[in-house]
Amino acid sequence: xxxxxxxxxxxxxxxxxxAFTALTxxxxxxxxxxxxxxxxxxxxxxxxxxxxxxxxxxGAGLTYxxxxxxxxxxxxxxxxPDARRLGSIFxxxxxxxxxxxxxxxGGWELVTKTLAAGQITxxxxxxxxxxxxxxxxxxxxxxxxxxxxxxxIFRKKAxxxxxxxxxxxxx
Amino acid sequence: xxxxxxxxxxVFFGLLVMHVPIAVCIAVAxxxxxxxxxxxxxxxxxxxxxxxxxxxxxxxxxxFFVLSGVLMGEGGMARRLMDFANSVVGRFHGGLxxxxxxxxxxxxxxxxxxxxxxxxxxxxxxxxMERKNYSREFSVALTTASATTGxxxxxxxxxxxxxxxxxxxxxxxxxLGGIMPGVTMGLLIMGxxxxxxxxxxxGSGDVASLKQVLVSFGHALPxxxxxxxxxxxxxxxxxxxxxxxxxxxxxxxxxxxxIYREVAIKDLPRILLKASKTTSIVMILVxxxxxxxxxxxxxxxPQTVSSALLAISENKIVxxxxxxxxxxxxxxxxxxxxxxxxxxxxxxxxxTRLGIEPVHFGILMIANLCIGLCTPPxxxxxxxxxxxxxxxxxxxxxxxxxxxxxxxIGLMLITYVSGLSTWLPGLFGL
Numbered sequence: 001x002x003x004x005x006x007x008x009x010x011x012x013x014x015x016x017x018x019a020f021t022a023l024t025x026x027x028x029x030x031x032x033x034x035x036x037x038x039x040x041x042x043x044x045x046x047x048x049x050x051x052x053x054x055x056x057x058x059g060a061g062l063t064y065x066x067x068x069x070x071x072x073x074x075x076x077x078x079x080x081p082d083a084r085r086l087g088s089i090f091x092x093x094x095x096x097x098x099x100x101x102x103x104x105x106g107g108w109e110l111v112t113k114t115l116a117a118g119q120i121t122x123x124x125x126x127x128x129x130x131x132x133x134x135x136x137x138x139x140x141x142x143x144x145x146x147x148x149x150x151x152x153i154f155r156k157k158a159x160x161x162x163x164x165x166x167x168x169x170x171x
Numbered sequence: 172x173x174x175x176x177x178x179x180x181x182v183f184f185g186l187l188v189m190h191v192p193i194a195v196c197i198a199v200a201x202x203x204x205x206x207x208x209x210x211x212x213x214x215x216x217x218x219x220x221x222x223x224x225x226x227x228x229x230x231x232x233x234x235f236f237v238l239s240g241v242l243m244g245e246g247g248m249a250r251r252l253m254d255f256a257n258s259v260v261g262r263f264h265g266g267l268x269x270x271x272x273x274x275x276x277x278x279x280x281x282x283x284x285x286x287x288x289x290x291x292x293x294x295x296x297x298x299x300m301e302r303k304n305y306s307r308e309f310s311v312a313l314t315t316a317s318a319t320t321g322x323x324x325x326x327x328x329x330x331x332x333x334x335x336x337x338x339x340x341x342x343x344x345x346x347l348g349g350i351m352p353g354v355t356m357g358l359l360i361m362g363x364x365x366x367x368x369x370x371x372x373x374g375s376g377d378v379a380s381l382k383q384v385l386v387s388f389g390h391a392l393p394x395x396x397x398x399x400x401x402x403x404x405x406x407x408x409x410x411x412x413x414x415x416x417x418x419x420x421x422x423x424x425x426x427x428x429x430i431y432r433e434v435a436i437k438d439l440p441r442i443l444l445k446a447s448k449t450t451s452i453v454m455i456l457v458x459x460x461x462x463x464x465x466x467x468x469x470x471x472x473p474q475t476v477s478s479a480l481l482a483i484s485e486n487k488i489v490x491x492x493x494x495x496x497x498x499x500x501x502x503x504x505x506x507x508x509x510x511x512x513x514x515x516x517x518x519x520x521x522x523t524r525l526g527i528e529p530v531h532f533g534i535l536m537i538a539n540l541c542i543g544l545c546t547p548p549x550x551x552x553x554x555x556x557x558x559x560x561x562x563x564x565x566x567x568x569x570x571x572x573x574x575x576x577x578x579x580i581g582l583m584l585i586t587y588v589s590g591l592s593t594w595l596p597g598l599f600g601l
Contacts, residue, residue, distance in 0.1 A: 027417040
């Protein structure tokens, strides 16, 4: 379990750092070509949009591993620890449904239908269907990390500190 | 209200109180509602709306402003801003309180994060204020409240989120529109400090000569310039908001890595990772909200809510009061981004029918939700403030109440004096 988790987290981290770097350079290059070279590049905006989708969706997967997504923890905080433990199992099941039905199945439909329609991006000429694979891939990560959380819940008693896991971002 | 609306509400709130991540609450409530319509390719629609909702060029400004904010906040910016504020307002009786507020306003605006402002400024201002006889609880309450004003002063990611969900609202207009309300809030908080510290033996900052003021301004200027580059660039028609945000990243990099040398190259992966996680938290909410927007529009929910609210009253003052009360309650439990994403599509049609401008409503909403960031039971900034100041929420509440009153007065001004948020954008024809 642990080595697999570490491998997934590390891979996601490397991906995010590289993609975010590429995103920054891409948009800056777009600014440069428009203002300095005075011949705006057509593909930078397009690439940026897909990089944003990948960073956001895969980043969301990694953030879920750390339970960093925003939620309202006030009410479950009032519960008895045992009830809270049941509650966190319920949360994981809901997330599994979202990941399985919305991201994996829905994403698969999105990819195959878009590929079947043969849609390509105007400037780069890439198959849009392949670019949308970010959705089902995010679904895989959400599923894996949710299963990991379930294992953790079953292995130990309800964890107090999880309730306030991520309070450092205000968004 | 028909069955689908009920399903959407019950599933959403049911999951929300169970501490399901809000983005997942939105997505699952949407999925269940669409499924109940029958014969619609639910999963396809949801995943398509999520990806197309995220993939928009205006939203790209968010990761870049997050990144430039983290980069700027890394080094000694907090100190330099504090020195400048100290030289300007430190001299007065109870001056350190004003220094705190002014520093938070500048830091919050540049970093775009009230949480970062609380931890960075609070980290040294709270001990410093304690040394000069301010109660620690007062300092925590003050830092927490002051930090939120930075979210009204541009650049501000929440404004980009609002512009995208509201549709057809100019980011530049919102950026300009937030300046006067943000400053008003800051001044009102300072006013509350003046009243609270009257006759108390609390210390001031330094008395600075004009030369010292100029020198400290010179030191703070490179950081403050970020705001001017962004606003000036957008207003001058040089950049779009997205381009301006990327330029802000470049500027922050040059400043942090080359000029101040406060950011080492080896720190960059950690900073990029942090920024991409924050980005993903916002974007997954935006994506799922766009999916829910599809259901809302399909079910004509905004129209239903409009009619219901306007049936209570057609009076602008009354409706705005109801909306403010609703948002204040929402804000105590929910963070800003999800609240803006969920309530903008529902409430904006109501207020536009009453002739309120989208820019004005956006600023009002953000100012309102800022108050929620520092009120119990769930206030992100309050939690961080209590952590930094090593105190408890219960102890911070008494000194927070007068500041809260000041912020509420500010909110009322922003709500009922539309010129505060629309005059400046109007000057530039936005």
